[in-house]
Amino acid sequence: MNTSALLARNARKYPHHEAIVCQGKRIPYAELDRLVNKFGSAIRGKEIHAEDKVALFLPNTPEFAIAYLAVQRIGAIVVPINVKLTQEELHYILEDSGAKALIAHDMLFDTVKTLESPVEKIKTGDATGEWSSFWQMLEAQKDTPIECYLREDDLSTILYTSGTTGKPKGVLFTYRSILNVATMINIEMEVKPESRILLSMPLSHSAPLHLFFMSGLMTGSTLVLTPTFTPDLFLDMIEEERTTHFFGAPVAYLTTMQMANPAGRDLSSMKWWVYGGAPLSENEVRGIKQAFPTGQLTCVYGLTEAGPSGTLLFDEEHKEKAGSIGRRAAWGTEIRLIDDVGDKVAPGDVGEIALRGEGNMREYFRKSHETEAVFAGEWLRTGDLAMQDEDGYFWVIDRKKDMIISGGVNIYPKEIENVMLEIEGVREVAVIGVPHPEWGETVKAVYAGDADDTEIRNTLENRVASYKVPRIYEQVEELPRNASGKILKQSLKGAHA
Numbered sequence: 001m002n003t004s005a006l007l008a009r010n011a012r013k014y015p016h017h018e019a020i021v022c023q024g025k026r027i028p029y030a031e032l033d034r035l036v037n038k039f040g041s042a043i044r045g046k047e048i049h050a051e052d053k054v055a056l057f058l059p060n061t062p063e064f065a066i067a068y069l070a071v072q073r074i075g076a077i078v079v080p081i082n083v084k085l086t087q088e089e090l091h092y093i094l095e096d097s098g099a100k101a102l103i104a105h106d107m108l109f110d111t112v113k114t115l116e117s118p119v120e121k122i123k124t125g126d127a128t129g130e131w132s133s134f135w136q137m138l139e140a141q142k143d144t145p146i147e148c149y150l151r152e153d154d155l156s157t158i159l160y161t162s163g164t165t166g167k168p169k170g171v172l173f174t175y176r177s178i179l180n181v182a183t184m185i186n187i188e189m190e191v192k193p194e195s196r197i198l199l200s201m202p203l204s205h206s207a208p209l210h211l212f213f214m215s216g217l218m219t220g221s222t223l224v225l226t227p228t229f230t231p232d233l234f235l236d237m238i239e240e241e242r243t244t245h246f247f248g249a250p251v252a253y254l255t256t257m258q259m260a261n262p263a264g265r266d267l268s269s270m271k272w273w274v275y276g277g278a279p280l281s282e283n284e285v286r287g288i289k290q291a292f293p294t295g296q297l298t299c300v301y302g303l304t305e306a307g308p309s310g311t312l313l314f315d316e317e318h319k320e321k322a323g324s325i326g327r328r329a330a331w332g333t334e335i336r337l338i339d340d341v342g343d344k345v346a347p348g349d350v351g352e353i354a355l356r357g358e359g360n361m362r363e364y365f366r367k368s369h370e371t372e373a374v375f376a377g378e379w380l381r382t383g384d385l386a387m388q389d390e391d392g393y394f395w396v397i398d399r400k401k402d403m404i405i406s407g408g409v410n411i412y413p414k415e416i417e418n419v420m421l422e423i424e425g426v427r428e429v430a431v432i433g434v435p436h437p438e439w440g441e442t443v444k445a446v447y448a449g450d451a452d453d454t455e456i457r458n459t460l461e462n463r464v465a466s467y468k469v470p471r472i473y474e475q476v477e478e479l480p481r482n483a484s485g486k487i488l489k490q491s492l493k494g495a496h497a
């Protein structure tokens with residue numbers, strides 16, 4: 001099974017059923033299949049062949065869907081890139097992946113127009129200089145079926161990690177991985193041909209791409225794409241397109257509640273509100289369930305390297321276990337907590353989450369040392385430290401790389417950050433360990449906001465053990481974040497290296 005065969009099946013079985021809806025364009029499955037054949041032939045004409053890498057610098061648009069499926073249809077490997085990256089970051093990924101072609105959207109042309117790279121350059125608007133036009137190339141082709149035999153173990157995709165823990169790494173997937181993860185969503189979240197999946201989160205990220213774009217393709221459902229996310233557009237699309245499934249980071253729900261008025265909208269078509277990437281607190285869950293009352297709120301825990309299949313926390317479980325990541329692995333995945341040598345930790349102890357399943361990546365592209373380090377046998381080390389409670393629920397404590405060891409004692413920055421974020425006048429915060437001659441590391445808080453450090457220290461002294469209270473405070477305008485919005489703790493630590 002592969003994506004190309006799924007598209008061909010949908011074109012046969014549901015030729016007139018809407019495959020893609022985006023900004024007024026509606027593309028049925030038979031038409032999508034034709035466009036994919038034409039673009040596949042067009043890139044073959046540019047000497048792109050099986051196993052070549054083709055980078056997509058495209059927001060969620062019909063061109064993304066066509067290019068993604070066409071690259072895979074000719075047996076080449078697709079490399080979707082986060083559209084918020086700078087030219088320098090994009091250049092790094094093109095070189096690291098060895099991409100042979102780059103397909104960029106016209107709305108991002110300012111970022112790429114001066115790019116110096118030997119790749120074949122294609123843009124969605126008119127041709128200019130060394131850039132060919134996507135649509136002109138496509139329209140010049142006949143709709144000739146493309147013959148390409150693909151196996152489940154063939155390579156389909158390289159996704160780049162967001163680089164919070166160093167330079168972005170290419171995560172290499174076979175068809176087996178991505179289709180397993182999509183099957184998980186189909187089984188767990190009842191995706192059907194009549195489902196309408198709203199995709200507003202960038203398709204360069206594993207969760208929207210493999211969990212939802214792919215499960216839609218697998219079942220022949222409709223994919224409603226928006227190139228950007230804004231709270232109003234999000235609510236408009238649900239109302240106008242009667243969507244049934246949505247995936248977003250917690251911040252998507254929380255900002256929509258602050259900036260728009262979900263209660264005044266008709267959200268009755270929605271069956272699944274899915275979130276992941278970070279937990280929601282009890283309070284936040286209460287607010288979200290009031291603002292988005294129809295359908296089921298479901299948490300997905302995972303990471304790019306796992307496909308991102310990990311665990312699920314279902315709607316009814318939020319009543320008692322909001323903030324946890326659930327008690328069971330998603331379909332097709334197994335979970336355990338392990339120690340540094342890969343053995344299971346004793347019940348109640350903190351351990352690193354390890355995941356085993358067909359969704360796991362094959363390897364980090366061209367990084368054999370990193371690949372070796374991240375696998376303990378078949379188990380993928382997630383880098384997340386967690387504990388299991390007496391009911392079997394897993395609670396993520398912090399990322400292993402962020403843990404501070406001061407005087408031989410483990411300190412989890414998240415615990416301190418969560419308390420600091422409750423203080424009025426603290427807008428954002430990162431707690432890090434900085435070198436200390438006696439204790440190895442000492443605790444430092446870097447925060448944005450107008451609270452003063454004496455006030456913060458007093459609050460913390462009443463709430464957490466004294467060895468956890470930061471000894472150093474730094475007030476900044478804002479914290480450094482990467483293109484996905486995650487705080488770059490390593491760069492804050494780097495300042496002390």
Ligand code: ATP
Nearest residue numbers: 161162163164165276277278279300301302303304
């Ligand atoms: P990098 O690997 O470069 O650091 P990243 O952190 O953006 O990039 P992702 O795969 O996007 O990598 O994020 C995965 C991480 O997000 C997980 O390892 C975990 O720390 C966190 N995470 C994901 N889902 C949840 C969740 N439901 N609850 C808590 N944390 C989560």
